[in-house]
Amino acid sequence: YAGAGSGHDRYFYEHQADMVAGAVAPPKLELANQDLVKSHIYSIWLSKAGINFGDSMNQILDLEKSEYPLKADLMEQLQAAQEPVTFQKCLDATRSILADAFCQTDLERVSWYGAAWLEQTLDHALTAFDRACDRWRKLYGAAVEQRDESLQMINRVTAGNATKQEKDVADRSQREAQRQIDILVGQNQSKNNSQFEFYPYRYFASEGFLPGFNFPRLPVRAYIPTGRDKGDYISRPRNLAIREMAPGNILYHEGSKFKIDRTKRFTKGNENEYQRLVVCHSCGYFHTSVVDICENCGQKPTADKQGKPANITKVLEMDTMSTRRRERITCDEEDRLKSGYQINTYFQFTDHRKESAIVADADGTTLLKLTYGETAEIMRLNRGLRSTKEWGFRLDTGTGQWVTAANAQSNSSANIETDVHLLVKDTSNILLIEVTDLPEQNPEAFTATLQYALARSLQNLYKLESAELGTERLGEKGNQILFWEAAEGGAGVLSQILEDPQSFQKLANAAQEICHFHKEKNSCAQACYECLLSYGNQWDHALLNRHMIGGFLKQLRGSRIDRHAAGVSREEQYQKLYSQTDPNSDYERVVLEAIYQQGIKLPDTAQLLIAEANCKPDFIYTAQKLAIFCDGSVHDSPEQRQRDEIIRDDLQYVAGYTVLTFHYRQDQDLTAKLAELKALLN
Ligand SMILES: [Zn+2]
Numbered sequence: 001y002a003g004a005g006s007g008h009d010r011y012f013y014e015h016q017a018d019m020v021a022g023a024v025a026p027p028k029l030e031l032a033n034q035d036l037v038k039s040h041i042y043s044i045w046l047s048k049a050g051i052n053f054g055d056s057m058n059q060i061l062d063l064e065k066s067e068y069p070l071k072a073d074l075m076e077q078l079q080a081a082q083e084p085v086t087f088q089k090c091l092d093a094t095r096s097i098l099a100d101a102f103c104q105t106d107l108e109r110v111s112w113y114g115a116a117w118l119e120q121t122l123d124h125a126l127t128a129f130d131r132a133c134d135r136w137r138k139l140y141g142a143a144v145e146q147r148d149e150s151l152q153m154i155n156r157v158t159a160g161n162a163t164k165q166e167k168d169v170a171d172r173s174q175r176e177a178q179r180q181i182d183i184l185v186g187q188n189q190s191k192n193n194s195q196f197e198f199y200p201y202r203y204f205a206s207e208g209f210l211p212g213f214n215f216p217r218l219p220v221r222a223y224i225p226t227g228r229d230k231g232d233y234i235s236r237p238r239n240l241a242i243r244e245m246a247p248g249n250i251l252y253h254e255g256s257k258f259k260i261d262r263t264k265r266f267t268k269g270n271e272n273e274y275q276r277l278v279v280c281h282s283c284g285y286f287h288t289s290v291v292d293i294c295e296n297c298g299q300k301p302t303a304d305k306q307g308k309p310a311n312i313t314k315v316l317e318m319d320t321m322s323t324r325r326r327e328r329i330t331c332d333e334e335d336r337l338k339s340g341y342q343i344n345t346y347f348q349f350t351d352h353r354k355e356s357a358i359v360a361d362a363d364g365t366t367l368l369k370l371t372y373g374e375t376a377e378i379m380r381l382n383r384g385l386r387s388t389k390e391w392g393f394r395l396d397t398g399t400g401q402w403v404t405a406a407n408a409q410s411n412s413s414a415n416i417e418t419d420v421h422l423l424v425k426d427t428s429n430i431l432l433i434e435v436t437d438l439p440e441q442n443p444e445a446f447t448a449t450l451q452y453a454l455a456r457s458l459q460n461l462y463k464l465e466s467a468e469l470g471t472e473r474l475g476e477k478g479n480q481i482l483f484w485e486a487a488e489g490g491a492g493v494l495s496q497i498l499e500d501p502q503s504f505q506k507l508a509n510a511a512q513e514i515c516h517f518h519k520e521k522n523s524c525a526q527a528c529y530e531c532l533l534s535y536g537n538q539w540d541h542a543l544l545n546r547h548m549i550g551g552f553l554k555q556l557r558g559s560r561i562d563r564h565a566a567g568v569s570r571e572e573q574y575q576k577l578y579s580q581t582d583p584n585s586d587y588e589r590v591v592l593e594a595i596y597q598q599g600i601k602l603p604d605t606a607q608l609l610i611a612e613a614n615c616k617p618d619f620i621y622t623a624q625k626l627a628i629f630c631d632g633s634v635h636d637s638p639e640q641r642q643r644d645e646i647i648r649d650d651l652q653y654v655a656g657y658t659v660l661t662f663h664y665r666q667d668q669d670l671t672a673k674l675a676e677l678k679a680l681l682n
């Protein structure tokens, strides 16, 4: 079908020739997606280990032992697969599959892939498998705990120590827990195996451990009590769950209404389960530890215009929710929900490839700044209902109940915490576009219009569905647009944009066509469903006006991407690195100066911590994954030399870096070392 609300479908309706003629679109599946490659490696490992899961998680985990470890016989089989002979077989099998020409082309473009990575991933398979069981263990453990506590209460009633009312509550709670347990182990379920949420193969695919494209990876689940002894878990992709499964929201399921009522309660003795975040409202970057200045833009993170704080101390990653059936929704409730939730998107670069470029017009004027980040982190934060005056939600940590205006009177618990924020995270390739010069009139409308025009052009040029490309405007300056590859497995298109100097000429041409500039459509005054509007962007409809970007698109038609002129000048970069060197190490500055004087490409960072190897190389070239050490006289002692060796081995074999060491005594060889560096950079 072609939905009127789907710009993508409408476009191909109008351009039917493109559907059947023209060049075949390149494959959209990003074969060099780390998660995807890992899941294939794991499935090869399981098959070489000769594992058959059976049809229930109770065949995999020992439910009679505390913490539900892997069953002893399964554990034995899996450990045997880690023995050298089988391990080598697995390694050979994965190598031969990944040696496929399609895979290799993609894999060559990424920084993380290599022989060491492959070996390490296989080495880690057993641990990864065990960790993939954790979400199930948590669900099962919570249900068992609920059942046991209800039974205790029922016993107290029998002993005459509790009321009839308490018995009713306990009865209901016990039935619900039993139903959850049954679903988790696949008992008394009417669905056939492949549809059943916790069928092992399906479960491990949804955990991202095994390949699977039909259901979302690491979804958020909600339990729905559909009848007296009936219930079901439903799952939603994380980026939708942040809104749909938020506290107080109403879910519609098989004709009934269910309200999101509870999440898991805090375990005793582990009261503080919160994460902490510092977000930069200026650029949209997030930090998981306290920082004075933003790592991305250098500004001091402060509250935003509405007063939303930058420092958020109570953040919970979204976990399984429980719902309660609601016969009727009150008008008050409906009004509160109608205005929606305050959801903000933030991002963070990881230490994978990151590249910058500028888009300049024919005169050399910079129009856009681009930053591409490979496997960056995207975070969506739910900061509470728009209709309330407070940030975040109220949570009764003793019971896990969300305290909303509707149930506040009946909950008088002393464990109610305020300002609780919910988050979901995702890993994705991202492209950040910064408009250098915003018009003075209506800057927000300009950026929003450009955002959707570019989104539609990207979809058309790279043959993407609208759901495969995420986009959001970031930061208070209003000049930043974030795009990310939202499809499972990634689409691999965003990195291609920087590789083609004419990408923005092509995108602008496509945008002009979409916005009716090639063939004027008089009935479209500002925007219509054929050009910029869609149901997905209805919050922004009032802002969109195609005429605002007409002149800018013309400039982009004559633009070029320059990958070298981005960011700071060579002199500035040198000064920055110089100031970051260790004050006690003159030799670092000797090496840096030599690199600078000889016109060799300067490193990207100095003294940056590589967490996987727990060390700070003196300099790093990010794209090449090359670490430079400059050893002064303190590195001469035997103890220090041994320490250095261990750390640098870790850096090579665990973190996958190439290591180049300059040594102060080899002064005469500095020239030779610099030549070596040059060769590594090419
Ligand atoms: Zn910032």
Ligand SMILES: [Zn+2]
Pocket: 515, 516, 521, 524, 526, 527, 528, 529, 530, 531, 532
């Ligand atoms: Zn239009």
